Amino acid sequence: MARKISDSTVRRLSRYLRRLRNLDRQEVKVVSSRELAESTGTTAAQVRKDLSHFGSFGKRGHGYAVPELRVRLEEILGLTRRWRVAVLGVGKIGSALLGYGFFAQRGFDVVAAFDSDRTKIGWELSGVRVQPLSELEPTFVDREISIAIIATPVEAAQEVATRAVRAGARAILNFAPIKLHLSPDVAVREMDVTLELEGLCYMVTAAGSAAEDIE
C-alpha cells in the first residue's frame, strides 16, 4: 500500500538517498543508521524510524544493505523513472539552472526552455534551445513534460504556471516570490531565497533567548 509521507520526512529520505548513491558508487555495501544520520544532519533514531515505515533493510547491529536501500528509496520517491523538465524564464536563475550539471545524473532531463524576450529565442544553453512562450503548449504535450520550473519575473509567474499545468505539467518548482494558485492536485514547491533568509534571521534572533516550543 502507498503511504503519504510528510514533507520533512520526504526531505530526509532524499538526503539519505543522496548519501546512499555516493556510497554505492564507492561500492560500500553496508551503512549504519549512525553514519547515515551524521552525513544527513539528523539522529540515528530518526533514521531508523523513517526507514522502519518501508520494510526491513538490515539486521539490528549490522547496518543497512546499501544497494537494496538505495533502490527502495528510489522506488518510494518515484525516482526509478526519468522525469522531463522545462525551464520557464531564462534570466539569471533560469540559465543557472540550465547549466546545472547534476540534473541528468539525478534522473531529470531538461528538455525545453522558454522566454518571452525575443532576443533570447534560439539561444542554446547546455544543449537546450530557448523557445518563445507561444510554443509552450505543443512542446509540453509533444515532449511529455511533467515538471515545470518557474524562473520568470513575479508578474509572469502565475500565467506561465497555469499554462504549463493546462498543457500537462503535474509538478511546479517555483522560484518567483509569489504564492501560485493552481489546482490542488498539482504538486508545488517554492524556492524563495528571502523566505529562507528570513528563517535564518529568526533562528539567529531567537537563539539564546528563553524558549518555549510552538508547533
Place this chain on the structure above:
Amino acid sequence: MARKISDSTVRRLSRYLRRLRNLDRQEVKVVSSRELAESTGTTAAQVRKDLSHFGSFGKRGHGYAVPELRVRLEEILGLTRRWRVAVLGVGKIGSALLGYGFFAQRGFDVVAAFDSDRTKIGWELSGVRVQPLSELEPTFVDREISIAIIATPVEAAQEVATRAVRAGARAILNFAPIKLHLSPDVAVREMDVTLELEGLCYMVTAAGSAAEDIE
C-alpha cells in the same frame, strides 16, 4: 518571553509578512484571516492559530490591523534591523543572487562577494566588488557580516562555510548540495534544487494512490 517556533511556522509567518507588507504599501488597514490564508496557501484556522501565539491583533469578525501585525511579525522574525550578507562564490547562482533586487527591499544588504577565480576578482556586480577568498576573514570582521550565502562548487563549500563562521557569520544559506558540518549554534538553511525536485516526484508518484499518513 521569546519562543521557539517550528521551521514550518516560521515559513508561514514570513509569507504572512510578505502579504502584509504589500497590503501596507497599498494602505490597506485591515485584513481577514481568510484573506491572509488565501494569499499564502494555508487555512484561516491555521492563520488564527499561528498568530494567537503572539498576542491579540484583531477583534473576532473584524480582521487584523495591517500595520500593527506587520511590525509585530517583523519583531518576531528579527527583521526590525538590517542584516549584512556576503555571497561566497560568484558563479551562475552567485551572480544571479547579486543581481536580485529584492534583498535590499527586504532588509538584507549584500556587502561583499568572494571567489577563488582570479579572472573574477575586481568584477563589480550590482555595486559589489568581487574579492579574493584570502580577504574573507578581515572583510567579515570589518563589515560585521552575519549571513554567508554559499554558492561555491560542492568541493569548496565546507571550507568556506567554516571560515565564514570563524570570521563571525552566524547564519548560512547553502546552495551547495552537501550537508555542512558546523557548530550547532550556527543557523543553516539549504537551497537544494534536486532535493525539491525529488520531493515533487514523490508527490506526483504518491498522488492518487491509497494513502496512510506517516509523520
